[in-house]
Amino acid sequence: MSKPIVATTSLAGCFGCHMSFLDIDERILDLIELVEFNKSPIDDIKTFTKKCDIGIIEGGVCNSENVHILKEFRKNCKILISLGECAIMGGLPAVRNNNAPISECLEEAYLNCVSVQANDEKIIPNDDELPMILDKVYPCHEIVKIDYHLPGCAPRADLIWNALEALVTGNEMDLPYEVIKFD
Amino acid sequence: MGNKKSPRSNPKRKNGQCSCNREFVKNVLEKYNNDPTRLMDVLIDVQEEYGCISDEAVDVIAKTINYSVAQVEQTLSFYHFLSQKATGKYAVYLNDNVVSEMMGREEIADVFEKEVGSKFGNVSKDGKIGLFNTSCIGMNDQEPSAIINKRIFTKLTKEKVKKIVDGMKNGLDVEDLPGTDVKSNILKQGPILIKDSVLGDAIKKTVQMKPDEVIEEIKQSNLRGRGGAGFPTAMKWRFCRDAQGEKHYVFCNADEGEPGTFKDRIILTERSQLLFAGMTIAGYAIGAEEGILYLRYEYKYMKEQLEQVLNNLRKQGLLGKDVAGEKGFNFDIRIQFGGGAYVCGEESALLESAEGKRGEPRDRPPFPVVKGYHQQPTAVNNVETLCAVAKVMHNGAKWYRSLGTLDSTGSKLVSVSGDCAKPGVYEIEWGFTVNEVLELVGATDVQAVQVGGPSGKCIAPNEFNRKLAYEDLATGGSLIIFNNKRDLIEDVVLNFTNFFIEESCGSCVPCRAMTVQFKKKLEKILNGNGVKQDIEQMLSWEKVMQSNRCGLGQTAANPILSTINNFRELYDKKINKDKDFISDFDLKAAVAESCKTANRIPNIGGDNG
Numbered sequence: 119m120s121k122p123i124v125a126t127t128s129l130a131g132c133f134g135c136h137m138s139f140l141d142i143d144e145r146i147l148d149l150i151e152l153v154e155f156n157k158s159p160i161d162d163i164k165t166f167t168k169k170c171d172i173g174i175i176e177g178g179v180c181n182s183e184n185v186h187i188l189k190e191f192r193k194n195c196k197i198l199i200s201l202g203e204c205a206i207m208g209g210l211p212a213v214r215n216n217n218a219p220i221s222e223c224l225e226e227a228y229l230n231c232v233s234v235q236a237n238d239e240k241i242i243p244n245d246d247e248l249p250m251i252l253d254k255v256y257p258c259h260e261i262v263k264i265d266y267h268l269p270g271c272a273p274r275a276d277l278i279w280n281a282l283e284a285l286v287t288g289n290e291m292d293l294p295y296e297v298i299k300f301d
Numbered sequence: 302m303g304n305k306k307s308p309r310s311n312p313k314r315k316n317g318q319c320s321c322n323r324e325f326v327k328n329v330l331e332k333y334n335n336d337p338t339r340l341m342d343v344l345i346d347v348q349e350e351y352g353c354i355s356d357e358a359v360d361v362i363a364k365t366i367n368y369s370v371a372q373v374e375q376t377l378s379f380y381h382f383l384s385q386k387a388t389g390k391y392a393v394y395l396n397d398n399v400v401s402e403m404m405g406r407e408e409i410a411d412v413f414e415k416e417v418g419s420k421f422g423n424v425s426k427d428g429k430i431g432l433f434n435t436s437c438i439g440m441n442d443q444e445p446s447a448i449i450n451k452r453i454f455t456k457l458t459k460e461k462v463k464k465i466v467d468g469m470k471n472g473l474d475v476e477d478l479p480g481t482d483v484k485s486n487i488l489k490q491g492p493i494l495i496k497d498s499v500l501g502d503a504i505k506k507t508v509q510m511k512p513d514e515v516i517e518e519i520k521q522s523n524l525r526g527r528g529g530a531g532f533p534t535a536m537k538w539r540f541c542r543d544a545q546g547e548k549h550y551v552f553c554n555a556d557e558g559e560p561g562t563f564k565d566r567i568i569l570t571e572r573s574q575l576l577f578a579g580m581t582i583a584g585y586a587i588g589a590e591e592g593i594l595y596l597r598y599e600y601k602y603m604k605e606q607l608e609q610v611l612n613n614l615r616k617q618g619l620l621g622k623d624v625a626g627e628k629g630f631n632f633d634i635r636i637q638f639g640g641g642a643y644v645c646g647e648e649s650a651l652l653e654s655a656e657g658k659r660g661e662p663r664d665r666p667p668f669p670v671v672k673g674y675h676q677q678p679t680a681v682n683n684v685e686t687l688c689a690v691a692k693v694m695h696n697g698a699k700w701y702r703s704l705g706t707l708d709s710t711g712s713k714l715v716s717v718s719g720d721c722a723k724p725g726v727y728e729i730e731w732g733f734t735v736n737e738v739l740e741l742v743g744a745t746d747v748q749a750v751q752v753g754g755p756s757g758k759c760i761a762p763n764e765f766n767r768k769l770a771y772e773d774l775a776t777g778g779s780l781i782i783f784n785n786k787r788d789l790i791e792d793v794v795l796n797f798t799n800f801f802i803e804e805s806c807g808s809c810v811p812c813r814a815m816t817v818q819f820k821k822k823l824e825k826i827l828n829g830n831g832v833k834q835d836i837e838q839m840l841s842w843e844k845v846m847q848s849n850r851c852g853l854g855q856t857a858a859n860p861i862l863s864t865i866n867n868f869r870e871l872y873d874k875k876i877n878k879d880k881d882f883i884s885d886f887d888l889k890a891a892v893a894e895s896c897k898t899a900n901r902i903p904n905i906g907g908d909n910g
Contacts, residue, residue, distance in 0.1 A: 250895060251892070
């Protein structure tokens with residue numbers, strides 16, 4: 119049997135979950151024995167080159183590009199995992215999900231804020247190459263079906279490791295209290 | 302104040318602005334001895350005089366009772382009938398509960414809006430008429446109904462509404478507006494409602510016994526609390542009597558807010574002497590000198606009548622000093638009004654409210670029997686329970702035990718409403734089956750019965766042979782009937798869910814936030830975007846709801862959960878069976894505003910939906 123294929127991405131996140139992933143330390147050597155990576159910052163593959171078994175999503179959904187990538191992941195992966203607070207609940211980026219409309223948010227950021235300088239033309243970035251900003255930050259599972267959620271900010275390396283190991287081996291996941299307690 | 306005169310007589314009020322006369326507010330405060338724990342009374346009096354509580358009034362109140370403005374405002378902002386914005390010379394509160402909707406509320410609301418010329422939630426431009434929605438006002442047997450400046454208008458029709466609005470436009474007193482007043486609708490009397498005792502007999506009999514003997518008699522009767530939880534009354538009194546404190550208090554919980562319940566309404570208007578006798582007996586048993594009737598604001602129209610009954614009792618020596626001639630037994634009763642909040646039916650929230658605070662439930666233990674009103678031992682009993690107490694003392698525990706079933710002795714007042722020929726109050730012995738009740742009230746083609754209000758259960762015909770009793774189908778006394786023409790999810794469950802969202806005190810996160818999530822799921826299903834996973838998720842959230850502090854929060858998802866459990870096929874019919882996931886997300890809509898702000902044309906390609 120060929121090795122299961124894993125893809126990962128960071129949407130509206132801080133890459134902290136990926137950093138935590140790397141905290142599995144030397145076990146990464148075991149991991150590459152167990153799985154093959156496809157689209158992921160870990161191997162810098164930019165687009166899917168084949169169908170994957172497991173997709174790991176860090177970060178919530180704040181713009182049109184996030185939506186696009188998330189849907190690509192859903193299309194190309196059998197199992198999708200929301201990794202960390204932002205993917206699961208929007209996290210820190212979702213602080214902008216207050217009652218103020220997105221227009222106010224953009225105007226504050228690019229026009230009105232005291233730290234705004236050198237924007238005499240009063241431009242809110244609008245190049246066609248830029249992703250379009252969504253009205254609010256969405257958790258991944260409101261856009262596509264998510265199969266598993268691994269909580270934490272960032273989730274502990276052991277939690278990520280245990281989850282992947284369980285998925286790959288088919289054994290029940292080892293879920294001791296320590297790996298999901300956060301303070 | 303006691304001013305019966307409406308519209309309110311303030312020359313300063315104009316064009317919907319909120320103002321007040323400082324002297325008036327000071328006089329109100331003085332009437333309540335500048336006592337901060339009587340803040341509710343103060344706020345209610347000011348509200349009724351001016352149709353709002355202005356910042357100036359808040360300022361006067363805060364300074365006088367030595368509170369911060371925030372302390373006054375946190376109480377003020379909690380209650381539905383207290384307002385910092387002008388509510389108009391006439392404040393119309395139209396009931397929006399499910400039975401009101403079933404009886405044609407929408408049409409009535411339209412006529413109100415058209416005739417008044419403003420929308421619900423607003424006051425007309427001339428500041429005269431405010432239109433507001435309100436939760437169940439205890440008139441389910443005569444819907445649609447509304448409250449206008451304390452007076453209740455029932456069985457509203459388009460023609461009546463037109464006349465009422467005309468009257469308001471012409472500045473008539475509320476008493477002179479054309480409308481139908483409250484009917485009692487007692488359709489079956491039983492041992493509690495039947496008038497078989499001479500006034501004061503039960504009290505006279507009681508004071509000849511020792512308090513411990515009274516508690517023993519109630520214990521022998523096996524009487525359990527009628528508010529819904531069914532706690533043994535004698536045990537509550539025993540705990541309360543044994544608890545140490547400077548003073549003991551008796552409270553009667555008349556905050557009948559569970560939609561569909563109106564049994565207390567008829568006791569309070571038709572049998573209040575019996576209730577007051579019960580409170581007096583409770584006072585004697587637990588060693589209290591003060592009894593407080595906590596009455597929901599919706600029933601403010603009863604005030605004068607109840608005060609009169611209390612005065613008569615005082616005149617006859619059945620309240621006041623040496624009650625019924627018993628030297629040293631002093632007991633009197635006062636009425637404390639709420640301000641419109643369902644959660645105040647929860648006993649610890651009720652006590653908070655009676656102390657002039659926000660009606661948020663307390664952490665328990667300690668229970669009110671140990672630390673209740675002003676942190677003193679307090680027995681809080683339901684209206685119906687206290688009536689039963691008086692009857693037990695009059696006719697004896699043995700008699701009472703002979704009624705009902707072994708575990709549920711006595712009778713139960715049931716408020717029946719919805720799709721039936723004869724809505725009203727029925728007193729039945731415990732042990733009646735749902736089917737027997739349905740026959741009694743003339744209900745046919747029944748799809749479902751909501752037992753015990755939204756916080757209770759919605760049952761299907763296969764359970765109609767169950768008995769109303771603590772050991773089988775426990776109920777606080779409300780049965781709402783839905784026939785087969787109703788869309789149970791859209792017409793009923795959604796309405797109940799909105800009710801819980803509206804009435805959450807906001808203290809516990811699951812009650813405040815999950816109720817909204819439940820509603821979103823429900824709407825997703827109703828919009829045709831539901832999948833099996835949505836139903837399963839809602840079921841899995843039940844556990845989370847159990848972590849709420851009070852019964853309101855714990856049962857806030859019951860309308861959804863009990864219909865999923867008992868009417869699963871209705872949900873299954875509305876969901877997409879061939880898909881395991883559908884998103885509500887609409888990319889085009891989500892990027893519209895940001896693109897407009899940044900002045901660019903949205904380019905969503907094939908990514909929408």
